[in-house]
Amino acid sequence: MLVQVGMGFLAALTFGYIFRVPASQTVRCGVVGGLGWTVFLVAEQSWGEVGAVFLAATTVAVLSEILARRHHQPVIVFLTPGIIPLVPGSKAYLTMLSFVQKDYTQGVVLLVTTLFLAGAIAAGIIITSSLFRNFSRTKRMGR
Amino acid sequence: MEELVGLILTAGELLLTCGAEMARVEETIERMGRAAGFVQVESYATPTGLFVSLHDPQGKVYTRVKRIRGGQSNIALIAEVNSLSRAFSAGEITAQEVRRELERLQQAGTGDSLTRPLIGGGGALAFAVMMGGTWLEGLVAGLVGTLVLLVVSRLEGPFPKVLQAAVGSVVAAGVIRGLGRFLALNSNVTILGAVMVLAPGMVITTAIRDLLSGELVSGLSRSAEALVIAVAIAAGVAVVLSLGGS
Numbered sequence: 001m002l003v004q005v006g007m008g009f010l011a012a013l014t015f016g017y018i019f020r021v022p023a024s025q026t027v028r029c030g031v032v033g034g035l036g037w038t039v040f041l042v043a044e045q046s047w048g049e050v051g052a053v054f055l056a057a058t059t060v061a062v063l064s065e066i067l068a069r070r071h072h073q074p075v076i077v078f079l080t081p082g083i084i085p086l087v088p089g090s091k092a093y094l095t096m097l098s099f100v101q102k103d104y105t106q107g108v109v110l111l112v113t114t115l116f117l118a119g120a121i122a123a124g125i126i127i128t129s130s131l132f133r134n135f136s137r138t139k140r141m142g143r
Numbered sequence: 144m145e146e147l148v149g150l151i152l153t154a155g156e157l158l159l160t161c162g163a164e165m166a167r168v169e170e171t172i173e174r175m176g177r178a179a180g181f182v183q184v185e186s187y188a189t190p191t192g193l194f195v196s197l198h199d200p201q202g203k204v205y206t207r208v209k210r211i212r213g214g215q216s217n218i219a220l221i222a223e224v225n226s227l228s229r230a231f232s233a234g235e236i237t238a239q240e241v242r243r244e245l246e247r248l249q250q251a252g253t254g255d256s257l258t259r260p261l262i263g264g265g266g267a268l269a270f271a272v273m274m275g276g277t278w279l280e281g282l283v284a285g286l287v288g289t290l291v292l293l294v295v296s297r298l299e300g301p302f303p304k305v306l307q308a309a310v311g312s313v314v315a316a317g318v319i320r321g322l323g324r325f326l327a328l329n330s331n332v333t334i335l336g337a338v339m340v341l342a343p344g345m346v347i348t349t350a351i352r353d354l355l356s357g358e359l360v361s362g363l364s365r366s367a368e369a370l371v372i373a374v375a376i377a378a379g380v381a382v383v384l385s386l387g388g389s
Contacts, residue, residue, distance in 0.1 A: 007269040014266030018259065019345050020217040037273070074167065074225055077218050080348040084266075089342055090274045093335045096377035100385055125348075126355045 001041065008037025008085045016081035025077055028067055032082035036060035040086060050116045056086050057124025065132040079125065088117035147179040148197055148205045150238060153245050154224055155186070155193050160214030163221045164349050165189070165358040171228045175241075178232035190361050190368075213304065216345040220248055256296065263340045264289030271336025280328055283319065284336030291315045292340055304368075305375045311341045312379030320383060334380060341376050343369040 012033020016026045040056035047055060064078035091114040098107035151172055158168045168188040176184035176197050183198035193209040227244055230236045236244075267288025272281040291311045298307045315337040323330045346369040354362030 004273060007273045011266050011269035011273060014262050014269065015344060017262045018266065018340070020215075020219045022219040022222050072226070073222055074163075074218070076164065076345075076348060076352070077222060079352075080218065080345050083348060084344050085269075085273060087342065087344060087347070089270070089339050090332075090335050092373065092377070093331070093338070093380070096381055097331065097384065100381045122351045125351050129352070129355060 004041055005034050005038050009034030011037075011085045012081045015084040019080055021077050021081060022073065025071065025073060028071070029078055029081040032060055032063045032067065032078050033085050035063060036082055037085040049113070050120050053086055053088075053117050054120035054124050057083060057121040058128055060086070061125045061128035065128060069136075075129070083121060083125070086121055088114050091117060144199055144203075144205065146242075147181075147238060148195075148207060150242055150245070151175045151179065151197070152193070152195055152207050152209055153249075154228060154241075155188065155195065156209050156211060157245060157248060158221055158224050159188060159190065159193060159211045161217040161220045161224075162214070162345055162349055163224075164352045164356070165361045166353070166356040167221070167225065168193070171225065174232045175228050178234070179238065188361070190364055215299075218345075223248060260289045260292035260296065263292045267336045267340050269336075270339045271332055274332050274335055276329060276332035276336065279326065280333045281336065283322060283326065283328060284333045287315050287318050287333070287337040288340045290318065291337060295341070305371055308341045308343075308372045308375040309379040312338045312376040313383055315341075316380040316383035338376050338380060341372070343372040346372070 009030040013026055013030030015033075016029035021029055036056045036059050039059045040052045043052035043055045060082040061079060064075050064082055067073070067078050068075040091110055095107055095110040095114055098104070098110055154175060155168050155172050158171060165188045169186045172186040172188075172195055173184045176186075176195075180200065181197040182200050185196040187194040189211075191211050191213075193211055194206075195209075196204060196206040198204050224245070227236070227241055231238070231241050264285040268281040268285030271284035272278070276284065291314055294314050295307045295311045298310060302310075316334050319328065319330055319333050319337060322328065323333075346365050350362050350365035350369060353365060
């Protein structure tokens with residue numbers, strides 16, 4: 001478990017570097033990604049995969065919005081690397097693998113799962129940022 | 144006035160080539176235009192082109208179109224242009240200073256030819272282990288991920304992103320299949336970790352944020368870009384796997 005959390009941290013941190021996040025923020029990106037991955041791992045047992053990804057994406061989005069405001073950075077600085085550990089890359093890969101091996105039934109099952117997972121991520125981001133946008137608009141105009 | 148128009152256009156162009164969200168680009172142009180003394184500022188940004196129309200107090204209208212050619216994701220640059228425009232509209236810095244800073248940012252090369260692949264390899268390692276791989280698989284994924292990024296960085300420029308992704312994934316899958324003959328590897332997990340360094344993560348996030356803020360044109364075009372890159376990665380791996388007799 002601890003190794004997994006560490007790997008989530010490492011993945012977000014390295015991808016933060018790849019996307020050229022401001023150097024002073026890369027560690028925070030790693031922390032956001034690691035926490036998101038932790039939430040996913042904890043919630044997966046009881047919420048199922050899609051629910052856990054939704055919960056984790058929401059966590060990442062909330063943390064990103066808070067950090068962005070506190071450190072005067074654009075939200076994408078934290079959001080983009082933070083969401084990386086949750087991206088259903090493995091499902092997308094296995095989908096393709098099934099199609100290549102002519103196992104179309106399994107491929108379609110995996111494809112639908114991939115789409116649901118991607119949708120869960122999008123929903124988590126969208127709901128959180130709309131809430132934050134409305135909240136900050138009432139507080140003061142602009143962002 | 145003419146100079147200010149150019150300045151605003153440069154800022155917008157820089158943001159777009161670095162992969163900023165449309166709302167941010169338009170907001171920045173609007174903010175800088177108002178601060179520069181234009182009474183009405185209209186802008187329309189898409190990932191491939193920027194249209195700006197600025198009305199000065201005398202009623203003269205400056206309209207410019209700027210074609211945007213694909214660049215590289217660079218969040219740090221987005222953040223810098225963002226804070227520059229804020230400082231400019233708050234009156235903390237002059238137009239001259241903004242121009243100098245923008246020129247500096249435009250010229251600042253990436254200059255990280257080796258560290259980037261190495262750190263990306265760390266990401267590949269992390270992914271392989273997160274997907275349930277062993278440390279050996281993680282290590283191989285990390286090394287191959289580094290190799291992939293090195294190969295892809297050689298292709299940058301003349302080749303479109305799609306081709307870069309396809310070549311990168313062919314390299315990753317090929318090398319790992321080859322190593323799989325000598326090492327006890329779960330090739331699926333290893334290949335997956337290595338090709339993650341090619342995944343269009345930044346494009347996906349901005350696409351979602353664009354769609355959310357009602358930027359349908361750029362949201363859809365970016366989703367299409369992400370999809371095409373993902374398919375290219377998959378196709379590269381698929382070609383190698385089907386040649387290798389599964």
